[in-house]
Amino acid sequence: MSDAVIEMEGVGKRFTKYDDRPTLFNALRLQRRTTRSHLWAVRGVDMEIQRGESVGVLGRNGAGKSTMLQMLAGVTAPTEGLVRVRGRVAPLISVGVGFHPELTGRENVYVNGTVLGMDRATVDRRFDDIVGFAELEKFIDTPVKFYSSGMFVRLGFAVAVEAEPDILLIDEILAVGDFNFQLRCFERMEAIRGNGTTLVVVSHNLNAVRGFCDRTVLLNQGQKVFDGPTFEGIGRYYQILGQAPREEDDEALPGETGRERDTLEILGFELHSAAGRPTAHLHSGDEGVFRVHVRALRDVTDPFVGFTIASESGVAVYSDTNRMTLFPSLLAGESATIDIKMRMSLAPGGFTASSSVHRAQGEGSVLLARAEPVQFFVSGRGMASGVADLGGQFSLERTP
Amino acid sequence: MRGGSAEGFELRGPSTPLGTLLADLWRARKVLVVLARKDFYARYRRTMFGMLWAVFLPLLQATVLAIVFTKIVHLATVVHRTNGAHVSFPVFIYSGIAAWSFFSTNMPSAATAIVDSGGLARKIYFPRALFPLLVVTTGLYPFVIGLGVLLAMKLALQHSVTVDFFWVIPGALLTVAITAGFGLVLSALHVYFRDVRYIVQAVMSVLFYLSPIIYAVQSAPGALRHVVGYGPMAGPIEFMRLATGGADSNWPATVGVGVGWFVVTAGIGMWLQSKYDRVFVDLM
Numbered sequence: 001m002s003d004a005v006i007e008m009e010g011v012g013k014r015f016t017k018y019d020d021r022p023t024l025f026n027a028l029r030l031q032r033r034t035t036r037s038h039l040w041a042v043r044g045v046d047m048e049i050q051r052g053e054s055v056g057v058l059g060r061n062g063a064g065k066s067t068m069l070q071m072l073a074g075v076t077a078p079t080e081g082l083v084r085v086r087g088r089v090a091p092l093i094s095v096g097v098g099f100h101p102e103l104t105g106r107e108n109v110y111v112n113g114t115v116l117g118m119d120r121a122t123v124d125r126r127f128d129d130i131v132g133f134a135e136l137e138k139f140i141d142t143p144v145k146f147y148s149s150g151m152f153v154r155l156g157f158a159v160a161v162e163a164e165p166d167i168l169l170i171d172e173i174l175a176v177g178d179f180n181f182q183l184r185c186f187e188r189m190e191a192i193r194g195n196g197t198t199l200v201v202v203s204h205n206l207n208a209v210r211g212f213c214d215r216t217v218l219l220n221q222g223q224k225v226f227d228g229p230t231f232e233g234i235g236r237y238y239q240i241l242g243q244a245p246r247e248e249d250d251e252a253l254p255g256e257t258g259r260e261r262d263t264l265e266i267l268g269f270e271l272h273s274a275a276g277r278p279t280a281h282l283h284s285g286d287e288g289v290f291r292v293h294v295r296a297l298r299d300v301t302d303p304f305v306g307f308t309i310a311s312e313s314g315v316a317v318y319s320d321t322n323r324m325t326l327f328p329s330l331l332a333g334e335s336a337t338i339d340i341k342m343r344m345s346l347a348p349g350g351f352t353a354s355s356s357v358h359r360a361q362g363e364g365s366v367l368l369a370r371a372e373p374v375q376f377f378v379s380g381r382g383m384a385s386g387v388a389d390l391g392g393q394f395s396l397e398r399t400p
Numbered sequence: 401m402r403g404g405s406a407e408g409f410e411l412r413g414p415s416t417p418l419g420t421l422l423a424d425l426w427r428a429r430k431v432l433v434v435l436a437r438k439d440f441y442a443r444y445r446r447t448m449f450g451m452l453w454a455v456f457l458p459l460l461q462a463t464v465l466a467i468v469f470t471k472i473v474h475l476a477t478v479v480h481r482t483n484g485a486h487v488s489f490p491v492f493i494y495s496g497i498a499a500w501s502f503f504s505t506n507m508p509s510a511a512t513a514i515v516d517s518g519g520l521a522r523k524i525y526f527p528r529a530l531f532p533l534l535v536v537t538t539g540l541y542p543f544v545i546g547l548g549v550l551l552a553m554k555l556a557l558q559h560s561v562t563v564d565f566f567w568v569i570p571g572a573l574l575t576v577a578i579t580a581g582f583g584l585v586l587s588a589l590h591v592y593f594r595d596v597r598y599i600v601q602a603v604m605s606v607l608f609y610l611s612p613i614i615y616a617v618q619s620a621p622g623a624l625r626h627v628v629g630y631g632p633m634a635g636p637i638e639f640m641r642l643a644t645g646g647a648d649s650n651w652p653a654t655v656g657v658g659v660g661w662f663v664v665t666a667g668i669g670m671w672l673q674s675k676y677d678r679v680f681v682d683l684m
Contacts, residue, residue, distance in 0.1 A: 005408075015682060016682075070522075070681070071411065073523070073524065073525060074409050074411065074525035074678070075521070075522060075523065075524065075525050075678075075681050076678055076679060076681050076682055077411045077413065077414050077415075077416070077677075077678035077679055078411055078412075078413070078414075079413070079414060080413065081412075082410070082411070082412050083409075083410070083411040084408070084409075084410045084411075085408045085409055085410075086408040087407055087408050088407040088408075089408075090524075091523055091524055098435075098519070098520045100438055100439075100442045102441075102442045102445045103438060103441065103442055103445075107438070107441070110434070111434055111435065111438045114430060114431055114434040114435075115431055115434075115435070115520070115524065116524075117407075119430070166407075
């Protein structure tokens with residue numbers, strides 16, 4: 001028997017955008033009606049989530065993720081279709097919501113606990129755990145207005161997870177708090193996942209989705225475009241990111257003197273693991289090979305490649321070219337494989353690799369072709385974070 | 401492994417069936433009490449006299465009015481009623497003030513309660529009707545204090561209290577009910593029409609003089625008497641006057657109008673709330 005805790009059938013949510021807000025005058029027809037336009041934030045979504053499942057919801061900004069989460073929280077109702085939720089939902093997006101600055105941490109724990117569906121006896125029982133998890137034993141009787149933002153978030157998270165909902169909705173929350181606390185949050189979430197709580201994670205943080213979710217739902221422009229295993233979903237997500245409207249003529253390489261079509265075509269550009277298999281996922285520190293397949297349409301003298309890896313936020317992590325050590329020339333009709341092999345000393349996260357083929361011309365160069373960017377992600381060993389994993393060695397030696 | 405829970409919800413389209421809304425409200429009653437207590441503590445924390453302010457403010461208002469009308473405008477210090485009773489003027493005024501001040505302080509905040517709840521309402525679901533009701537609940541404590549002040553004044557100035565004083569109970573209930581009714585209607589409208597906040601303020605300042613607070617319904621001249629008698633607060637105030645021995649002879653009619661106000665506002669209010677409960681947030 002199916003044990004669905006969340007069901008969505010043909011769900012659509014339409015927002016009305018008023019070009020000027022409704023006022024009493026408009027309503028009383030004293031003024032010409034306001035111009036308004038409609039926007040479907042979510043449309044035609046069917047989805048079923050079983051008890052104990054962990055599902056990630058991915059999508060670009062404005063794809064309808066937040067609207068979907070709001071509907072699952074029951075905060076807003078669909079314009080069409082059916083949303084059915086069985087069990088108590090606690091949105092982790094509500095961390096600290098309802099905290100009153102004048103009240104002490106202790107008082108706020110009771111208020112917030114009740115808001116999240118705990119009764120007084122339950123809060124009494126879990127009070128020490130909550131405070132312990134938040135590490136606020138010393139400050140629990142201080143008004144929360146004196147708390148740092150980190151303390152505030154810790155207490156909010158601690159109450160939310162102790163509320164033990166049947167369904168936990170997680171927004172970007174894991175991005176806050178100091179690193180140690182984040183780590184403990186992750187551990188806690190693992191434990192929650194283990195005891196049958198259903199998790200729905202909406203996050204741009206692909207590590208969070210990858211870490212917690214077996215299944216991923218991908219939204220694009222309000223429609224569900226993918227629903228399946230997370231590793232596949234993340235790949236599809238990257239495809240959608242790649243489809244983002246890009247500058248047709250992106251920036252030229254320094255020294256670029258011209259562009260030529262019909263001289264060379266790129267047949268493929270992919271990332272291979274050290275074992276030689278195409279992949280979109282590497283471990284930090286693994287060896288990786290970026291392979292560019294090209295075919296010369298005319299004779300190409302002095303070809304070389306340009307290559308860049310950029311982080312999820314668009315920061316160039318590594319950019320290189322063999323401009324100074326050119327490849328041998330190619331004859332018309334010849335095909336070739338260009339390998340760019342490197343140790344992927346990257347910190348966990350998503351990255352984009354792009355490459356282009358050029359030919360040298362005197363001091364300058366001519367762009368021949370640009371490959372479709374490849375998206376891949378790197379998972380970490382240990383605790384390294386940032387952009388690069390420089391493999392620091394930690395040691396201590398007692399000095400006499 | 402957690403077992404199935406009876407909680408959950410089913411959403412089909414924007415409006416909520418009234419029965420579902422009422423059941424959800426009933427389920428949220430504990431939250432209402434806890435939030436009301438929180439707002440209440442937060443309101444008086446860090447004030448030197450704390451909750452004494454709840455006693456002092458209405459007392460001050462009654463004293464000022466009594467001095468103005470007896471010493472400056474030279475009205476009688478005792479109001480003679482058609483039923484032969486006579487009531488000390490401060491007690492007479494204060495019996496009106498007790499009901500009015502609950503209405504006039506809580507109704508405007510109840511009217512903006514849904515929008516003002518902001519963060520909480522956007523993140524987590526409670527029936528939105530909870531927010532105006534929360535304002536009304538939070539106001540109960542100062543109201544009870546105010547009624548205690550009324551009792552004290554009656555003892556001090558008239559040296560007698562009869563069993564009639566129990567009329568304050570239906571009086572208080574009707575005051576709270578009407579305030580809640582208006583809160584339900586206006587808080588829903590305010591989400592869509594932000595003018596409501598200012599309209600309420602304007603109406604309240606006029607309504608003070610059109611309510612039988614500093615005078616009796618029957619002492620209003622001619623046509624104005626009907627306006628005053630049909631006002632939303634006339635009914636509750638008449639109950640308070642019954643409690644202090646200064647009611648008009650046709651109080652049942654005035655009280656009936658008051659009950660009517662409650663039935664109409666609560667009816668329209670719950671209808672609006674059930675229609676828009678789960679879509680208010682889209683406009684916040």
